[in-house]
Amino acid sequence: MLGKMMHRPLRISDILEFAADAFPTAEIISARTEGDIHRQTYPETRDRVCQLAHALQKLGVEMGDRVATLAWNGYRHFELYYAVSGIGAVCHTINPRLSVEQLIYIVNHADDRLIFVDTTFVPLLEAVQEHLPKGLTYVIMTDRDHMPATSLVGALCYEDLLKGQPQRMDWRDFDENTAAGLCYTSGTTGHPKGALYSHRSNVLHAMMIAVTLGNTFREGQKVLPVVPLFHVNAWGLPYAGPMAGLSLVMPGPALDGPSLFKLMDQENVYSAWGVPTVWLGLLAEIKEQGRKPNGFGDVVIGGSAAPRSMIEAFEKMDVSVGHAWGMTEMSPVGTHGTLPSFTNDWPLEKRLDLKQTQGRRVFGVELKIVDDDGERLPNDGKAVGELFVRGNAVVAGYYNNDEATAEALDEEGWFGTGDVASIDKDGYLTIQDRAKDLIKSGGEWISSIDLENAAMAHPSIANCAAIGVPHPKWDERPILVAVPTDSERVTLEELHELLSEHFAKWQLPDDIVWVDELPMTATGKVSKLNLRKALADYKHPEVH
């Protein structure tokens, strides 16, 4: 028997309509490509989103059409999220850090009709224009005064589009499963694959994280997404933020430590979200200034594992660390590191033990680990297996890619993350490694992430990656590739001493290779694929 309740489609446009009604003074504050700080309230944003939606329809954009963006975090990018999805089209965010080949592949694979581009990225598009779909319309995200000279054919001006359009929209109803957003994985192997989000998945994801991360999502607070709007919905902030009455501070292109410090300090930002690399820069600037930015109390770290030393540095300055884990295919949040209040009076070390894990599932996400035969393993903190996930914000396949779709889910309909993990009895998830990054020495597995986290505690190591290199006897042996700080470099012997507390002798790296920088993926993670390529000629000390 079914209930007798209304069925209203969960629609993304309803989030902004609510925010404009409920939080009339909350703002989107943007460091613009034009060089200044721009502020607009949610009611003002709604007006402009309605104008943009009307303009898109006038340009002939229809339900299901893909509209691409190539832009920094800013109010115009935010407006595109709502206007494009509001009329039933698909907002396809493109990561400008992808390779040129990947960019060309993606725009053609998505068959984008329009592409909205920040002035910064106009040259990038000009260079590949001839390889993009013929009918593609270019819109430059600035006003008439700042329009650059460009070879992009028929390029339109964003602010011109909005002019004269009505500031109200009667958002149409459609199936809540209608596609709303498209984001391609950076894909270390093969072509990028597109996660095709729906209105239902994005609205539910926003509610899930707003309910679970109550400390961040409090009305009136300012939150700064360093995590880009061009990748995985900026971890859901553009949806959950307005729903909960946050002001969003958009950093634009300047993501170095001093720039972030200055912006956070000026705007009294409470919470900032981003990948570990970004926080290395901010922590250096905090050290330089001898203080943290004004009002800073909460940091959400995801994208890759946060080293314990980083978590400790923040916690010691009363910045609560939410260590989160997720994937493009999960919209993206899967787990979070907010600790329950009964741990408040635990000693720091015991709290760090928990915060160093990937944390516990958010409401609406289920986790399971399985062995090689697909049999469930227990949540006992010991069993290690491949991690599968399930939930309304998890993909059931990929956009226009039958082959990848066929491989995405297991027989029970769970998504295979490609991560190898354990889960303890209280639900804390520990990602041991990407399945393909595990190091296999003499038939035993070694977690590269564990080695990296422990090595990062040494003051001479600014960043590092552990990888397996071929070895004639052991098959593979771990080495550490490290970026030095100004401190005196750690010797291999000293490193072994540091690590021996946590690792067996056979798990210790056989060598340290010092490099100026580590190769990064388009989403700010160390690219072990490229690192292994770069070290193709490396010879193991014993072999050498």
Added chain:
Amino acid sequence: MLGKMMHRPLRISDILEFAADAFPTAEIISARTEGDIHRQTYPETRDRVCQLAHALQKLGVEMGDRVATLAWNGYRHFELYYAVSGIGAVCHTINPRLSVEQLIYIVNHADDRLIFVDTTFVPLLEAVQEHLPKGLTYVIMTDRDHMPATSLVGALCYEDLLKGQPQRMDWRDFDENTAAGLCYTSGTTGHPKGALYSHRSNVLHAMMIAVTLGNTFREGQKVLPVVPLFHVNAWGLPYAGPMAGLSLVMPGPALDGPSLFKLMDQENVYSAWGVPTVWLGLLAEIKEQGRKPNGFGDVVIGGSAAPRSMIEAFEKMDVSVGHAWGMTEMSPVGTHGTLPSFTNDWPLEKRLDLKQTQGRRVFGVELKIVDDDGERLPNDGKAVGELFVRGNAVVAGYYNNDEATAEALDEEGWFGTGDVASIDKDGYLTIQDRAKDLIKSGGEWISSIDLENAAMAHPSIANCAAIGVPHPKWDERPILVAVPTDSERVTLEELHELLSEHFAKWQLPDDIVWVDELPMTATGKVSKLNLRKALADYKHPEVH
């Protein structure tokens, strides 16, 4: 084009499974009919809910079957919410304050298969047993030691049912629109009508209020629902509470001021939810004791309008008032009175002006007011019209009642609340009256609620109701029916002086009728229908 995301049914059982995983130390604390205080954690509650679900299936309960409850707020009642809905059956909560005729009507109309009853209400059922469905199974909500002697045929013992059942359940998947709960309106005219909630509507309602009322729904806090689990899901707390990691303090039968004060004080309750009548009792006890209960910082008042004097009394003791409005047909929350943080430094009077309204919509509820022709009226704070609502937690009709269902929605699919209201430009809703309680004098409307709120400010008036009485010249004229305090009674002249600040002369009541108590409905509101009946022989002063 549809997104490529998983579709998992929104299920009520997932809320408790999440709470048990995420908040292992949070508790349900119950003042029991057995006379003691009982405590159990969410993991313990999950164990027992699974046992109960297995027991129900063993008793032959199938998808869609109605399972009734007649019980106070307590852990067993909470367990029934989850076990019954978890197996796809319908938890039919019955209000024990309904008349005997209504009780008999409801149990037969719902065609309940089982009825779970607190020891308190066993005599009530015994008295009407012969009028209830023949196959009805009675389960008394206590353990073997406390089982009363009873004439209820074949009465079972709750704790006996659970014994030996498995403590885990593989909750089955079903359509998220599957019916989960049934609650009849108290119905001032005609038979009660059943609102049939679904898994989708209850889960979304829980997320909606947890997101919007972030101050109440903070992990680790204790919340006490005075509002009964036997009516409208206790305003959603049994679902939103566990989702957000609250501990719930269940007061059982003792809802007088001294009992509530003692329980709140002992348990350090942060937030308490209930109707205005309850708070009159608590405020009297607070005055008596010269202090508020330990830890008390938040009160949610709904069910009927809170007088300004009550809101002021709480705010002055640093208890934040969330003045909420809703209906059985809305699951029930529609609007809330949490003020945005930019009003924090406003003077108290200005904040009270807003808090005295019914507040603003929660995320997921839409409001409109229309004139007699169904045309939309503006949100300008002046236009007054009938209030319609829309949202996923609003009914689309009534259980097994085609006639009432046909009348429930307007042509656009909105639900008619029967309230007459205005909405200001910032979205604050003011309910002027129930449409049928408006007083019409000389062709002009007078709001009975406004008169009552203003009159309540006088120290001699403990409670009051304004009603229209027939008048030969003006059609109807307002009078005030008042319950006195110990203070010297206000004269009509003094009352006019008090009210003349807010009302035109012709709107002032023509008489004060002192009574010992006001007739109440089963949900704790003043029954104006019964009041008008009781005063059927009343003669207007001019006529008299």
